[in-house]
Amino acid sequence: MAFLAxxxxxxxxxxxxxxxxxxxxxxxxxxxxIGLGAGEPDFDTPDNIKNAAIEAIRRGETKYPPVxxxxxxxxxxxxxxxxxxxxxxxxxxxxxxxxxKQILFNAFMATLNPGDxxxxxxxxxxxxxxxxxxxxxxxxxxxxxxxxxxxxxxxxLEKAITPKSKWLVMNSPxxxxxxxxxxxxxxxxxxVLIKHPQVWxxxxxxxxxxxxxxxxxxxIAEVEPALYDRTLTxxxxxxxxxxxxxxxxxxxxxxxxxxxxxxxxxxxxxGACTIAQWASVEALNxxxxxxxxxxAIFQARRDLVVSMxxxxxxxxxxxxxxxxxxxPSCADLIGKKTQSGKAITDDAVFTSExxxxxxxxxxxxxxxxxxxxxxxxxxxxxxxxEEACTRIQRFTASLS
Numbered sequence: 001m002a003f004l005a006x007x008x009x010x011x012x013x014x015x016x017x018x019x020x021x022x023x024x025x026x027x028x029x030x031x032x033x034i035g036l037g038a039g040e041p042d043f044d045t046p047d048n049i050k051n052a053a054i055e056a057i058r059r060g061e062t063k064y065p066p067v068x069x070x071x072x073x074x075x076x077x078x079x080x081x082x083x084x085x086x087x088x089x090x091x092x093x094x095x096x097x098x099x100x101k102q103i104l105f106n107a108f109m110a111t112l113n114p115g116d117x118x119x120x121x122x123x124x125x126x127x128x129x130x131x132x133x134x135x136x137x138x139x140x141x142x143x144x145x146x147x148x149x150x151x152x153x154x155x156x157l158e159k160a161i162t163p164k165s166k167w168l169v170m171n172s173p174x175x176x177x178x179x180x181x182x183x184x185x186x187x188x189x190x191x192v193l194i195k196h197p198q199v200w201x202x203x204x205x206x207x208x209x210x211x212x213x214x215x216x217x218x219x220i221a222e223v224e225p226a227l228y229d230r231t232l233t234x235x236x237x238x239x240x241x242x243x244x245x246x247x248x249x250x251x252x253x254x255x256x257x258x259x260x261x262x263x264x265x266x267x268x269x270x271g272a273c274t275i276a277q278w279a280s281v282e283a284l285n286x287x288x289x290x291x292x293x294x295x296a297i298f299q300a301r302r303d304l305v306v307s308m309x310x311x312x313x314x315x316x317x318x319x320x321x322x323x324x325x326x327x328p329s330c331a332d333l334i335g336k337k338t339q340s341g342k343a344i345t346d347d348a349v350f351t352s353e354x355x356x357x358x359x360x361x362x363x364x365x366x367x368x369x370x371x372x373x374x375x376x377x378x379x380x381x382x383x384x385x386e387e388a389c390t391r392i393q394r395f396t397a398s399l400s
Contacts, residue, residue: 007133007134010130010133010134011130011133011134012130014126014127014130015126015363015364015367015368016037016038016039016126016363016367016375019035019037019351019361019362019363020035020037020038020361022355022361023035023037023355023361026355026359026361031359032359033355033359033360033361034359034360034361034380034384034387034388034391035361036360036361036362036376036377036378036380036385036388037361037362037363037375037377038377038379039175039239039324039325039377039379040244040377040379041239041242041244041294041324041379042379042380042381043242043294044242045241045242045243045246045279046241046242046283046287046290048282048286048287049241049243049279049280049282049283049286050279051282052278052279052281052282052286053275053276053278053279055278056274056275056278056279057275061274061275061278062274062275063274064270064271064274065270065271065272065274065277066271067262067265067266067270067271068094068095068096068258068262068265068271069094069095069096069250069271069272069277070096070271070274070277070278070281071091072278072281073096073250073277073278073280073281073284074091074092074094074095074096075091076280076281076284076285077089077091077094077096077250077252077284078090078091078093078094078252079284079285080235080284081233081252084208085219085221085222085233086222087219087221087222087228087233087252089252089253092255092258093252093253093254093255093258094250094251094252094258095250095251095252095258095261095262095265096248096249096250096271096272096277096280097248097249097250097251097265097272098247098248098249098269098272098273099236099238099247099248099249100204100206100234100235100236100238100249101127101131101249102249102265102268102269102272103234103236103249103250103251103261104127104128104131104202104204104234105131105134105135106261106264106265106268107202107232107234107251107257107261108131108132108134108135108137108167109135109264110257110260110261110263110264111166111167111200111257111260112132112135112136112137112166113136113137114136114137115137115138115164116136116137116138116164116166117137117138117139117140117162117164117165117166118132118137118138118139118140118165118166118167118168118169119140119141119142119157119160119161119165119167119168119169119199120132120139120140120141120142120169120369121141121142121143121144121151121152121156121169121170121171122141122142122143122144122368122369122370123144123150123174123176123177123327123365123368123369123370123373124141124169124171124176124368124369125171125174125175125176125204125368126367126368128169128171129141129369137166138164140160140162140165141160141369142156142157142159142160143156143370144156144177144179144370146316146318146329146373149177149179149318149321150174150177150179150318150327150370151179151181151185152170152189153188154188154189154191154192157189157192157193158192161192161196161199163198165196165198165199166198166199166200167199167200167201167202168193168199168200168201168202169202169203169204170189170201170202170203170204170220171203171204171206172186172203172204172205172207172217172219172322173207173208173210173211173217173320173321173322173323174207174320174322174323174325175206175207175323175325176325176327176363176365176368176375177318177320177325177327178302178320178321178322178323178324178325178326178327179320179321179322180207180211180215180217180320180321180322180323181218182215182216182218183216183218183223186218186219186220186223186224187223187224189220190220190223190224190226190227193224193227194224194226194227197230199230200230200231200232201220201221201227201230201231201232202231202232202234203219203220203221203231203232203233203234204234205217205219205233205234205235206234206235206236206238206239206249207239207240207322207323207324208235208240209239209240209291209295210239210240210295210298210322210323210324211295211321211322212295212298212299212302212321212322213299213321215321215322217322219233221233229254230254231253232251232252232253232254232257233251233252233253234249234250234251235249235250235251236248236249236250237249237280237283237284239323239324240291240294241280241283241291242294243276243279243280243283246273246276246279246280247272247273247276248272248273248276248277248279248280250280298324298378298379300382301324301378301379301380301382301385302319302320302324302326302378303319304378304382304385304386304389305317305326305376305378305385305389306318306319306326308386308389308390308392308393309326309328309376309389309392311393312389312392312393312396312397313333313393313396313397313399314330314332314333314336314396314399315328315329315330315332315333315392315396316328316329316331316332317329324377324378324379325375325376325377325378326375326376326378327365327368327373327374327375328373328374328376329372329373330344330347330350330372330373330374331372333350333372333396333399334346334350334372336399336400337399337400338353338357338398338399339357339398339400344399346364346366346371346372347364347365347366347371347372347373347374348364348366350364350372350374351363351364351374352364353395354391354392354395357395357398358391358392358394358395359391360388360391360392360395362374362375362376363375376388
């Protein structure tokens with residue numbers, strides 16, 4: 001009898017973590033590696049947030065917190081949703097988790113039965129289908145294309161919905177593509193969902209504050225109030241506030257679902273780190289001006305990377321609306337050969353050979369369910385990005 005659970009056969013390791021680890025190992029071995037795999041801002045957590053954590057420690061805020069989060073943070077979350085998204089949630093409709101991953105996992109664990117389907121647009125963040133599978137559900141996929149900006153259309157959604165569909169996962173701006181949905185695009189999706197009342201929406205808004213130009217962020221329950229009672233709106237402090245290691249995610253939704261998630265979390269981890277929660281209170285309530293400064297830096301990086309990649313032979317790179325990723329196509333390079341004679345048969349071989357030849361670590365598009373593409377995180381310095389893109393240009397030029 002096998003010792004490990006059958007559920008493990010349904011999931012794969014995280015490709016983004018694997019690429020980051022591989023880059024780290026090569027660097028430790030003395031290779032000159034530029035890692036563009038990690039989805040993590042390179043900015044430091046703002047001082048006012050760090051100071052709030054230090055003050056919390058000095059006040060003795062080091063005991064177990066309530067499972068769903070300390071009251072000041074749940075109040076701050078409710079105010080944030082009202083202030084920024086025009087959504088009315090009571091504090092008891094909110095929940096705090098150990099990062100956004102726990103929020104998503106608990107929502108699936110609380111709602112999925114064997115046979116239940118979760119619609120995941122491709123390309124997707126690597127953890128969505130794996131979480132669904134671990135929780136006993138079945139991930140189903142709705143394809144997007146580079147031509148429509150990697151965005152789910154109403155037609156594709158309608159085609160993907162079956163009587164077994166229970167959730168639609170929406171991620172805007174998107175990891176890995178950076179695509180973000182306009183109000184009109186969300187309205188078209190909402191119109192389909194209204195016709196299918198069995199389908200709930202799990203909207204992952206983690207990159208909400210990282211949109212560029214005159215793009216105006218909207219979330220689906222804001223666009224269509226009729227979906228309010230079947231939407232879980234998820235967010236967190238990781239990306240906009242440069243707090244990835246603090247591990248705080250949060251969500252708001254129908255009270256019945258929040259209570260079910262609280263029960264699961266109570267048997268799983270209990271409340272998230274008390275000190276990190278007090279830091280998050282300051283993040284949500286305190287000054288927000290640094291977000292605008294950081295956005296300007298990210299936008300300049302995006303523009304640099306998009307421009308240089310589109311100058312690389314065989315690469316086509318759309319300019320995304322948000323997040324800090326680009327998702328270029330390498331379709332025109334499939335079938336070509338490296339100088340050593342290795343055939344580029346797919347995006348996994350492309351990224352592997354790029355790492356070997358030029359020391360640039362990126363993530364293959366097949367890990368995100370849509371290729372032949374690759375994901376670059378531009379959450380690093382312009383100097384490193386320029387060097388990385390120069391190496392990519394050199395690598396693609398060397399293929400025959």
